[in-house]
Amino acid sequence: MNGAQHILEAFHRHNIQTVFGYPGGCIMPLYDALVDDVSVEHVLCRHEQGCALAADGYARASGRLGVCIATSGPGATNLITGVANAHRDSTPMLVITGQVPSSLIGTDAFQETDVLGMTLGIVKHSYLAESADELPSILEEAIELAQSGRPGPVWIDIPKDVLLAEAAVAPTCRPTPKEAACPDLTSATALLRAARKPLLYSGGGISLAHAEKSFRDFAESSGLPAVVSLKGIGNPGKHSAHNLGMLGMHGSRAANRAVDECDLLLVIGARLDDRATGKLEGFAPNARLIHIDADAAEMNKLLSTELTIRGDLNTVLRELTQVLRETPLEISEWRKQCQTWRTTGGFQAADNEEPLTPITGPAFIRQLSRIAPDDTTIACDVGQHQMWIAQYYQFDHPRHHLTSGGLGTMGFGLPAAIGAQFARPDSTVLNVTGDGSFMMNAQELATIRRYNLPVKLIIMDNQCLGMVRQQQELFYNNRECQINLDDNPDFVAMARAFDIPALKIERTDQVRRGIETILAYHGPMLLHVAIAREENVWPIVKPGGSNREMIDETRRNSADKKEKVA
Amino acid sequence: MTTESCNSTPDYTIACRMNHEAAALERLCQVVRIRGFRIAKMAVETQDGVLDIALTVQGTRPVTMLQSQLEKLHTVEEVILTTPVLAPATSRTA
Ligand SMILES: Cc1ncc(C[n+]2csc(CCOP(=O)(O)OP(=O)(O)O)c2C)c(N)n1
Ligand SMILES: [Mg+2]
Numbered sequence: 001m002n003g004a005q006h007i008l009e010a011f012h013r014h015n016i017q018t019v020f021g022y023p024g025g026c027i028m029p030l031y032d033a034l035v036d037d038v039s040v041e042h043v044l045c046r047h048e049q050g051c052a053l054a055a056d057g058y059a060r061a062s063g064r065l066g067v068c069i070a071t072s073g074p075g076a077t078n079l080i081t082g083v084a085n086a087h088r089d090s091t092p093m094l095v096i097t098g099q100v101p102s103s104l105i106g107t108d109a110f111q112e113t114d115v116l117g118m119t120l121g122i123v124k125h126s127y128l129a130e131s132a133d134e135l136p137s138i139l140e141e142a143i144e145l146a147q148s149g150r151p152g153p154v155w156i157d158i159p160k161d162v163l164l165a166e167a168a169v170a171p172t173c174r175p176t177p178k179e180a181a182c183p184d185l186t187s188a189t190a191l192l193r194a195a196r197k198p199l200l201y202s203g204g205g206i207s208l209a210h211a212e213k214s215f216r217d218f219a220e221s222s223g224l225p226a227v228v229s230l231k232g233i234g235n236p237g238k239h240s241a242h243n244l245g246m247l248g249m250h251g252s253r254a255a256n257r258a259v260d261e262c263d264l265l266l267v268i269g270a271r272l273d274d275r276a277t278g279k280l281e282g283f284a285p286n287a288r289l290i291h292i293d294a295d296a297a298e299m300n301k302l303l304s305t306e307l308t309i310r311g312d313l314n315t316v317l318r319e320l321t322q323v324l325r326e327t328p329l330e331i332s333e334w335r336k337q338c339q340t341w342r343t344t345g346g347f348q349a350a351d352n353e354e355p356l357t358p359i360t361g362p363a364f365i366r367q368l369s370r371i372a373p374d375d376t377t378i379a380c381d382v383g384q385h386q387m388w389i390a391q392y393y394q395f396d397h398p399r400h401h402l403t404s405g406g407l408g409t410m411g412f413g414l415p416a417a418i419g420a421q422f423a424r425p426d427s428t429v430l431n432v433t434g435d436g437s438f439m440m441n442a443q444e445l446a447t448i449r450r451y452n453l454p455v456k457l458i459i460m461d462n463q464c465l466g467m468v469r470q471q472q473e474l475f476y477n478n479r480e481c482q483i484n485l486d487d488n489p490d491f492v493a494m495a496r497a498f499d500i501p502a503l504k505i506e507r508t509d510q511v512r513r514g515i516e517t518i519l520a521y522h523g524p525m526l527l528h529v530a531i532a533r534e535e536n537v538w539p540i541v542k543p544g545g546s547n548r549e550m551i552d553e554t555r556r557n558s559a560d561k562k563e564k565v566a
Numbered sequence: 567m568t569t570e571s572c573n574s575t576p577d578y579t580i581a582c583r584m585n586h587e588a589a590a591l592e593r594l595c596q597v598v599r600i601r602g603f604r605i606a607k608m609a610v611e612t613q614d615g616v617l618d619i620a621l622t623v624q625g626t627r628p629v630t631m632l633q634s635q636l637e638k639l640h641t642v643e644e645v646i647l648t649t650p651v652l653a654p655a656t657s658r659t660a
Contacts, residue, residue, distance in 0.1 A: 116588060116589045117589065117592060120589065120592060120593055120596050121596060121600060124640070125639075125640040125641070126589070127587075127588070128588040128589070130588070145640060280658075280659045281658075281659060295638070296634055296637070296638075297631075297634040297635050297637070297638045299634070300628075300630075300631070301631060302659065303658060303659060304658050304659070
């Protein structure tokens with residue numbers, strides 16, 4: 001077996017059946033080996049960024065390893081945004097790139113780039129395979145590492161001669177690590193019992209640890225009022241009575257209020273990102289903090305914490321559930337208080353059912369949330385539409401909401417939806433995108449067509465880079481700059497050019513029909529939704545401001561718009 | 567590698583052991599920089615595929631944060647702070 005065949009062998013051993021890639025010179029030996037392989041499905045995207053983001057979407061939707069492959073030089077550099085995206089959101093990913101032959105490394109050879117050096121800051125770990133003999137053990141280690149502890153992308157750069165060289169090494173199988181013992185939870189329980197207003201704050205770490213069920217059990221049996229980060233949306237489930245929604249910059253008043261007033265904050269699988277906490281000095285000012293996470297380096301990183309517990313979240317949550325079941329918390333006053341906030345300070349968009357009025361973002365998403373089937377997965381892009389999804393769509397599971405949280409990558413949604421559809425072929429997968437974001441990876445329409453994926457695309461078209469426009473309005477005195485997209489292509493015609501049927505709606509009375517039509521269609525379909533240009537996401541906390549200072553619609557900037565003359 | 571030590575920011579000395587793999591030192595230096603420290607002095611010895619690194623770094627952030635980020639590197643075996651760590655500041659923000 002040569003190096004390339006060893007890679008496929010590792011895929012077989014780890015039951016990796018779907019990979020996303022794009023061929024080229026130095027990775028050709030692997031593509032040659034693929035010709036004779038019957039079990040690995042290689043998905044050809046139309047740009048390496050699409051490959052990496054599709055692998056990311058696949059991993060997020062399935063909870064399994066995402067794999068992407070590219071050639072050296074431009075292939076590798078094109079992957080970078082997607083790998084950085086995975087790194088920031090801790091997606092388990094294996095990245096394989098071809099490199100120029102060993103003897104040519106360092107000679108500025110054709111399509112040589114220093115991949116190892118260039119990617120150090122966006123990987124969990126990386127390797128340069130120096131010989132075919134070491135490749136099998138590198139692959140084993142990389143696959144394990146990408147998925148263990150706090151997951152992340154692991155990159156293997158492989159010179160072409162290493163892919164071609166014969167290696168006799170028998171494939172290694174590493175022993176699976178033993179289940180870790182549960183850390184001591186006595187102090188945590190004592191703090192919880194001493195608190196009068198305890199609050200649960202969870203994030204993306206729950207699904208990364210595959211702890212969705214343990215979390216749900218804990219949340220239910222503890223009856224703790226709960227807030228979530230952007231990545232934690234779906235953790236409490238859509239029927240949870242205690243869920244106050246997302247906290248932070250575009251969070252609900254209820255969630256931010258509860259954080260402000262709580263006397264104990266139990267943070268599980270979240271890293272206290274600045275978009276969630278706002279200005280740290282004003283964050284949870286009355287609370288003691290307990291931080292439970294898989295990554296020790298997150299502890300005390302930004303806020304000093306009363307108690308840190310590092311461990312497997314599944315184990316910890318099960319144990320905590322047990323303890324609280326035996327003696328429940330007595331916090332009915334606080335629960336009642338949070339309930340009141342929940343009814344007055346949640347996201348209840350008035351549905352604008354006036355039939356002939358323009359469509360508004362929040363009302364559209366609410367309608368979508370009511371109509372779409374329960375197991376729908378939504379991959380969003382970045383901007384106002386992303387926040388409306390976070391605010392108004394009722395998710396029942398964190399893996400149903402795919403969003404680029406840490407990096408905020410415009411162009412994430414379409415390839416991520418492709419990956420998600422491969423991961424969950426029988427479920428409804430939607431890409432909800434903006435007119436700006438859609439154009440960042442629009443080439444992947446060709447991938448949807450080629451594999452006849454029934455992905456539904458919804459473009460919320462406000463003819464501008466809405467999120468930037470909003471901040472220019474509110475924080476730059478309405479001085480609009482480079483956000484205008486009123487010369488967008490005809491999205492319907494564009495989809496049709498890829499042989500994807502499409503439909504445009506612009507009035508409220510067309511919303512229901514529009515959504516029902518695309519959902520009922522058996523193949524891919526695009527819905528172009530024209531919405532008002534001037535709409536904002538409310539509430540909003542000024543970047544760097546405290547979550548206590550939420551700005552709402554009454555503070556719109558009516559200053560005359562100033563645009564640069566062309 | 568030596569640069570002049572500046573007086574305003576504290577110095578910390580760190581002993582670090584890591585595997586001698588491709589890009590090992592770059593990986594280490596990159597973490598030091600991105601987490602807010604400057605390398606003022608660095609000595610490296612290699613033995614049986616292991617690097618022994620003595621580092622002096624300068625920075626105003628808590629050095630224990632740098633320690634935990636270095637420990638997170640897959641090929642790092644051990645990170646020891648050889649200067650005593652000052653008691654943490656009373657402020658809640660790290
Ligand atoms: C690759 C990339 N470039 C720039 C940005 C900065 N950015 C954040 S939101 C946004 C506007 C997005 O516009 P659109 O997709 O139309 O969404 P909208 O806000 O209008 O709903 C921009 C430019 C980004 N997040 N990602
Ligand atoms: Mg837009």
